[in-house]
Amino acid sequence: MDLDNIKEQLMSRIDQDDLLEVNKVERMIGFMNDLQKCDEKIEAEGISQITENGSQRFNKSHPLLNEKIKINGQLIALEKTINFISEGTAATDNDVEVSESDLI
Structure with a gap:
């Protein structure tokens, strides 16, 4: 299991400016x-x-x-609390969600 790649993937799916969410990802990697x-x-x-x-x-x-x-139970519970950014959307500087179809 390549934890560096998993961390990178998880970090790409959260708001990295939200320190609580970043901490959750780091704890998740620690559990893994x-x-x-x-x-x-x-x-x-x-x-x-x-x-x-x-x-x-x-x-x-x-x-x-x-x-x-x-540990597995803790991982599952932690994962449920992480606020993942929906796939197919991106956040702008104004925190306005933009879908892929809006970009075409």
Whole structure:
């Protein structure tokens, strides 16, 4: 996952003068980076782990799987709050929306 390209694409879809929206995109990229690190660690260590408790020995899922679920939920919630600029429209200096058909 190329986070630089994703950030660039997200930034192109928001009002970059709105610092709150820029912060949301940066947090979103941070969450995606965390997910990527979780994936790498799970891939290296395996999806399940052997746990030993005294004489007992059993398999359990990797603890980062639960963290991935939490991070994914945060990503979805954050994405819903981002005010994306509609595709096919552009903002002018006066914040007047202009559609592509207006430009022809």
